[in-house]
Amino acid sequence: MFDIVGIDESGKSSAAGSMFLAGVSATSKKFYELELKDxxxxxxxxxxxxxxxxxxxxxxxxxxxxxxxxxxYGLTSCYKNALNKIKEKFEEYxxxxxxxxxFFFDGNTNYGVDNIYTIxxxxxxxxxxxAASIVARHYKDNEMLNYAKKYEQxxxxxxxxxxxxxxxxxxxxxxxxxxxxxTFKYKFLNNRKExxxxxxxx
Numbered sequence: 001m002f003d004i005v006g007i008d009e010s011g012k013s014s015a016a017g018s019m020f021l022a023g024v025s026a027t028s029k030k031f032y033e034l035e036l037k038d039x040x041x042x043x044x045x046x047x048x049x050x051x052x053x054x055x056x057x058x059x060x061x062x063x064x065x066x067x068x069x070x071x072x073y074g075l076t077s078c079y080k081n082a083l084n085k086i087k088e089k090f091e092e093y094x095x096x097x098x099x100x101x102x103f104f105f106d107g108n109t110n111y112g113v114d115n116i117y118t119i120x121x122x123x124x125x126x127x128x129x130x131a132a133s134i135v136a137r138h139y140k141d142n143e144m145l146n147y148a149k150k151y152e153q154x155x156x157x158x159x160x161x162x163x164x165x166x167x168x169x170x171x172x173x174x175x176x177x178x179x180x181x182x183t184f185k186y187k188f189l190n191n192r193k194e195x196x197x198x199x200x201x202x
Contacts, residue, residue, distance in 0.1 A: 004026070006122070006128025007086055007129065008133040010141075011140045013162065014140070015163050016156065017156075018064050018066045019065045019078070021062070023090055025090065026057060031054070034050065036127055038130060039123070040133075047141070051134055063085050063086055065078045067180065070181055076111060083110065087116065104118075105122070106119060140160060154171075172189065
């Protein structure tokens, strides 16, 4: 008999800040009574409420991958490393508590990590993956809310590092910050650089 570990990320498509990978496995039957769904379909306040309830009824592991790590090693390598770390942490936990796990990851690839099974749109199908998406988003949201205080021009408290019009306009006006991914494809910025030389990194 195997317990399920759901794995999901937040921040993969974000131009600024870290990516967070979360793994969640239920430790109580009450976990399955929680009304969960994909974190993208929940407002911030509801995500926060559910995060703290998930913590009560599940074991959680979270891996943080910074923008500098993504720039240095590439997104695929960072994904593979983070998935291996999540798996190792749960296997260590399982050895202490005599539990074996099956790992299920939202998406269509496991990045070459053995014994991690993929489920397309799993964050809408498997409760553990739904929970993982909420946990990962909790860490991403709160990181960006903290950065919003330091980089006030970018509206991180609203866009959480994703490229909204407000965020793009701020990049055009003020340039990239140290927390922006330098390897991200800023097509709108590249076009502008051809015309006026671009902006300096802050």
